[in-house]
Amino acid sequence: MKQDSSQVPSQVASLDKDAYATTDAIISPVGQLKVLSKLEVAKLLDASQSGLYTLFRSCALAVLNCGNYLDDGKELLERYQDFSISILQQERGIKLDVRGAPASAFVDGKMIRGISEHLFTVLRDVLYASSEIQGNPQFDMNTTEGITDAVFHMLRNADLLRSGVEPRVVVCWGGHSISREEYDYTKVVGYHMGLRGLDICTGCGPGAMKGPMKGATIGHAKQRIPNGWYLGISEPGIIAAEAPNPIVNQLIIMPDIEKRLEAFVRTGHGIVVFPGGAGTAEEILYILGILLHPDNRDIPFPLVFTGPASSAEYFNRINEFIGQTLGLEAQSRYKIIIDDPAQVARTMLDGVTRVREFRKNTNDAFHFNWQLKISPDFQQPFIPSHENMSALELHQNQEPHVLAANLRRAFSGIVAGNVKDEGIRAIEEHGNFEIHGDRIIMEPMDELLASFVAQHRMKLPGRAYVPCYKIVR
Numbered sequence: 001m002k003q004d005s006s007q008v009p010s011q012v013a014s015l016d017k018d019a020y021a022t023t024d025a026i027i028s029p030v031g032q033l034k035v036l037s038k039l040e041v042a043k044l045l046d047a048s049q050s051g052l053y054t055l056f057r058s059c060a061l062a063v064l065n066c067g068n069y070l071d072d073g074k075e076l077l078e079r080y081q082d083f084s085i086s087i088l089q090q091e092r093g094i095k096l097d098v099r100g101a102p103a104s105a106f107v108d109g110k111m112i113r114g115i116s117e118h119l120f121t122v123l124r125d126v127l128y129a130s131s132e133i134q135g136n137p138q139f140d141m142n143t144t145e146g147i148t149d150a151v152f153h154m155l156r157n158a159d160l161l162r163s164g165v166e167p168r169v170v171v172c173w174g175g176h177s178i179s180r181e182e183y184d185y186t187k188v189v190g191y192h193m194g195l196r197g198l199d200i201c202t203g204c205g206p207g208a209m210k211g212p213m214k215g216a217t218i219g220h221a222k223q224r225i226p227n228g229w230y231l232g233i234s235e236p237g238i239i240a241a242e243a244p245n246p247i248v249n250q251l252i253i254m255p256d257i258e259k260r261l262e263a264f265v266r267t268g269h270g271i272v273v274f275p276g277g278a279g280t281a282e283e284i285l286y287i288l289g290i291l292l293h294p295d296n297r298d299i300p301f302p303l304v305f306t307g308p309a310s311s312a313e314y315f316n317r318i319n320e321f322i323g324q325t326l327g328l329e330a331q332s333r334y335k336i337i338i339d340d341p342a343q344v345a346r347t348m349l350d351g352v353t354r355v356r357e358f359r360k361n362t363n364d365a366f367h368f369n370w371q372l373k374i375s376p377d378f379q380q381p382f383i384p385s386h387e388n389m390s391a392l393e394l395h396q397n398q399e400p401h402v403l404a405a406n407l408r409r410a411f412s413g414i415v416a417g418n419v420k421d422e423g424i425r426a427i428e429e430h431g432n433f434e435i436h437g438d439r440i441i442m443e444p445m446d447e448l449l450a451s452f453v454a455q456h457r458m459k460l461p462g463r464a465y466v467p468c469y470k471i472v473r
Contacts, residue, residue, distance in 0.1 A: 020079060021103035026088065027096045027111055029120045052130055055236055058421070059122045059253060060085050062239040064098070064105040066115055066246065077421060096123070118244045118251050121158075125253040126236075128157050133255070147379045151254075151262050152368060158252040160231065160267065161367045167269040167356045169229065170348050171201045173283045174208025174274025175457065176242050185308040185341065186211030186274050192345035193272075194219020194228065198352065201268055203260075204232025204251060205242025208274035213247040231267070235260040237420045238279075256381045257412060261286050266369045269352045270302035272344060273334075275311040277457040278418065281448070282411035284318065286378060288326060289404030291333045295373035300358050302351020303334040306344045317451045324444040325407065326400045377405035384413030384423055386430050389469075394437025394445075403441075410435055410445070417468030418458070433469045446471040 061083050065076060082100040096119065105115045133139055133150050140146030155161050170193055174186065190200060190212030200216045202209035213230045220228035232248035235257050244251050254260040261283065264271075271287060273280065287303060290296060305315045315336050322330050337344050356366070364371050382388065392406050413433055416423030427433070435442070449471075452458045458467075 022100045023103045062243045063118045121251045129255045171268035171271045172212040175276030176205045176207040178207045187215035188341040190215025191219045199229035201231040204244040210245040269355045273305045275307045275314045278414045285408040289401045292401040300354045306337045309339040321448045382409045384416040389413045389433040436472045
C-alpha cells in the first residue's frame with residue numbers, strides 16, 4: 001500500500017497523553033475506487049448536498065477508531081473534533097488526506113491495511129447510495145419491490161453477491177458489550193460452524209459480532225478452507241458503537257438500519273442470536289415479524305438463540321416476552337440451545353441444507369433471498385423522534401407480524417437514545433422517550449427492559465446506564 005511519508009503525530013490535550021493521540025496521513029486506495037469523477041468529489045465535499053461530507057466524516061472516524069469502542073457516537077465526534085478527511089483528486093487517481101485521525105489506526109506511521117480497506121469501503125458505499133440510489137426513479141422507495149431492488153443493487157455494487165456458491169452464510173447477532181464468558185462462547189460456536197464450512201456474517205462490531213468470526217477463522221484453517229467469508233454489514237447511525245472489527249474481510253455500509261436488517265436476511269441462510277440487550281431484541285423482533293408474515297410460513301429459515309449456561313435467564317426472558325406479546329406461533333419459529341456450541345453448528349448446517357433444497361426446488365437464487373416477503377412496516381426508515389416514539393401502535397388488535405414491526409421500532413428508538421449521536425442529543429434536549437400501549441403489551445415490555453438492566457445488559461462503557469425511555473401504561 002502506498003503511503004505518504006509525511007505522517008506526523010500531533011498532540012491532543014488529555015489527562016492521558018496517549019489516549020487521544022492523533023496522526024495525519026495521505027492514503028492511497030487499495031484494490032478499488034481508484035478513480036472518482038469531479039462531480040462525485042464536488043458532491044461529497046459540498047456541505048449543501050444533504051450533509052454528505054458530515055456523513056462520510058463520521059463513518060470514516062468510526063472506522064479509524066477500530067478497537068477503541070465508545071458505544072457513543074456523540075462522544076466519539078466530540079473527542080476528535082479536529083478530525084477531517086478530504087479527497088485529493090489527481091489525474092491518475094485519488095488519495096485521502098486524513099487529519100487528526102486516531103493514532104491507533106497506524107503502525108510505524110503507516111495505516112493498517114484492513115482499516116485502509118474499510119475506509120475506502122465507506123467512501124464507496126456513501127457515494128453509491130447518494131449518487132445511484134437516492135432520488136433515482138429506478139428505485140421506488142415507496143414500494144416493497146423498489147426497496148428490495150435498491151438493497152440488491154447496493155450489495156451487488158459491494159461485490160457481496162456470490163452467484164453459484166452453495167448456501168453457507170450464517171448471520172450472527174448479539175450484543176457488542178457482553179461478558180467475557182459469553183464472548184468466549186461465541187468464539188466456540190463460530191469455531192464449530194467454521195469446521196462445518198459455514199461462513200459468518202455479523203454487524204461487524206465487537207462482542208458477539210467479532211467472536212463468531214474469530215472462532216470461524218480457526219475452524220476454516222483446520223479444514224484448509226482458504227476463502228473463508230467474514231461479512232460485516234453496518235449503517236451510519238450505529239457504526240460509532242460497532243466499528244468494523246479487524247477480521248471483517250468484506251464490508252458494506254447500508255444507508256439506514258432497515259436496509260441493513262434487510263441485507264442480513266436477504267444474504268444470510270440462517271441466523272444465530274447470542275445474548276445482547278435492546279439492539280438484539282430489536283433484531284429478534286425484526287426476523288420474527290418477517291417469519292410470521294403469512295406469505296413466509298413455508299419458507300425455511302433456521303433461527304437459533306444460544307449462549308452459555310449463565311445466559312439462560314436472558315433467553316428465558318426473551319422467550320417469555322415473545323409468548324406474551326406475539327404468541328405460540330412466534331415461539332415455534334426458533335430453537336433455544338443453551339451451552340452446546342456443537343449442537344448449534346449442527347442445527348444451522350441442517351437448516352442451511354434445507355434452505356438449499358428449497359431454493360433449488362423453487363428456482364430461487366442461492367445468493368439473495370428473493371422469495372422472502374418483507375412488508376413496508378419493516379422497510380420504511382423509522383425516525384426515533386419523541387413524537388414518533390409516543391405514536392407507536394403497541395396494542396393487541398393487530399396481526400402478530402404488524403405488532404412485531406411496532407415493537408421493533410420501540411426497541412430501535414431505545415437503541416438510538418442510548419448510542420446514536422442524534423438520539424442522545426434528542427434525549428438531552430427533550431427528556432426521555434415516552435412509550436404508550438396496552439397494559440398487556442407494556443407490562444411484559446417493561447419487565448423485559450428491567451431484566452436487561454438487572455443483568456447489566458443496558459450498560460455503556462465508562463458510565464452508569466441511565467434509561468432514555470419511560471413506559472406509559
